[in-house]
Amino acid sequence: MASWAVIKRLYECTSVDPDFARDLASDTRTVLERIRVDIEADEAMELIGKMSIADRSENPYFGIYLPKAKRIGEETDSRLERDKYVSRDMYEVGRITRNRMCVENRLIRLHNNIRYFPIVFELARGCSVGCPFCGFDAPGLSGLFRYTDENAALWKGVLHAAKEIIGEAAVTGACYFATEPFDNPDYELFIKDYHDILGHIPQTTTAVAERDPGRLKAFISSMEKSEQENAAIRISIRTKEQFYKIMSEFSPEELEETELLPNNPESVNRYSLSGRARQDGADGVGYSISCLAGLRVNMTEKSIVYEEPEIPCDDFPTGERIYDKVFFTDERSFKEAANRLMGECASAEIKNDDMLLLSHGVSVKTDGNKAVFTGDASELTMTGDNMFIKSVSMLTQNGISLTEIGDRLGVSGFVLEMIRGKMQMIHKGGYLRRIPEKYFKIS
Ligand code: SF4
DSSP: OOOHHHHHHHHHHHHHOTTHHHHHHHSHHHHHHHTTOOSOHHHHHHHHHHTTOSSTTTSTTHHHHHHHHHHHHHHHHHTTSGGGOSOHHHHHHHHHHHHHHHHHOTTGGGOTTOOOEEEEEESEESBSSOOTTOTTOOOBOOEEOOOOHHHHHHHHHHHHHHHHHHOGGGGGOOSOSSSOGGGSTTHHHHHHHHHHHHSSOOOEEESOTTTOHHHHHHHHHTSOHHHHHHHTEEEEEOOHHHHHHHHHHSOTGGGTTOEEEEOSTTSSOOEESOGGGOOTTOOEEOSOOOOEEEEEEETTTTEEEEEEEOOOSSSSTTSEEEEEEEEOSSHHHHHHHHHHHHHHHOOSSOOTTSEEEEOTTOEEEEETTEEEEEOSSOEEEEEOOHHHHHHHTTOOSSOEEHHHHHHHHTOOHHHHHHHHHHHHHHHHHTSEEEEOGGGTTOO
């Protein structure tokens, strides 16, 4: 019986290379040697055949992969529960963002692993790789945060501060975003501190596994097998040639807990039409690749950005709404700046001066005492009195505040509070945005 490592490798070959099954059938021994799989030709062919079985419990790959993915997903979810956040607002922002993205794009609803994290860290400025499908349109590499004594002290201070102001949920923050983790020669040292302070090894996705295979092997094997599964080490496949180089450099067993993400043009996957992949006529999915609704900390620049995902469009080509960017010099100023940004931007509650706007693509129709909000693949029906229905008809994608709604309707006090309560429900369902007035024009 073939091992998980072998089954996984054969499945990856079929995902990355549409000609793989044909090539395997015509010259089985050569192909198996090329991908370092040591099983009988007949068994390999039988496994490949079974990988198209629709009943996933009978499918040799999905029968193992799905329970694994479920276990890892539950582990990640447990790190994002309410008691892992200091701030109720940051917790709610992650959940509301998820609801909104499901309202804005029907394909997101198909992913049961979509989550929005409160913080990420970048240990470089820009990226050396230049993938043509880069959803963030990352600029070229222009700076690295090296592990000097001074920088190590700042890094540890920032991690302690992140844990203090966000809570244990800070441990979900990857140490890359629009960057390549292994551009930084000291990545592993920073990850060791992260593990010591936050108690977990963060997700690592590299697009250059073939650049220094020995380094990646050492990184993977520095963890126990059980740790590797939860550390979510992933390799992005840029090209078919790179894929086969990786197949020859790494044995199936060395990558048995490392996920491969097929991003090469021939693969079965489709890109997010965001950033550099956002071209006329391109085929892809119309949602952001960003999994951040919170703080993006760049250690090289010593900057913090607060941002939330958006459907990629002319206003938000990389699928990110940037609220503000501030700078810090030490742990204290990091804490002050991060707290200020979270206080101003991350609120679950609608404030009087917040700009309220229908989520991307959402329309609303009113009929009698009913208002029906329609998203990409879902609806929300709200009922209310005349004032509520009138307030709903003032909502557009251009923004209006509760104060202005109250002024136009000539209401305040209890009536306005009633309208706020209903708007709050629509907001939590993901059909209505709230943008702090101060940041409304910034995008
Ligand atoms: S996709 Fe990742 S590795 Fe590729 S250019 Fe963008 S940030 Fe760099």
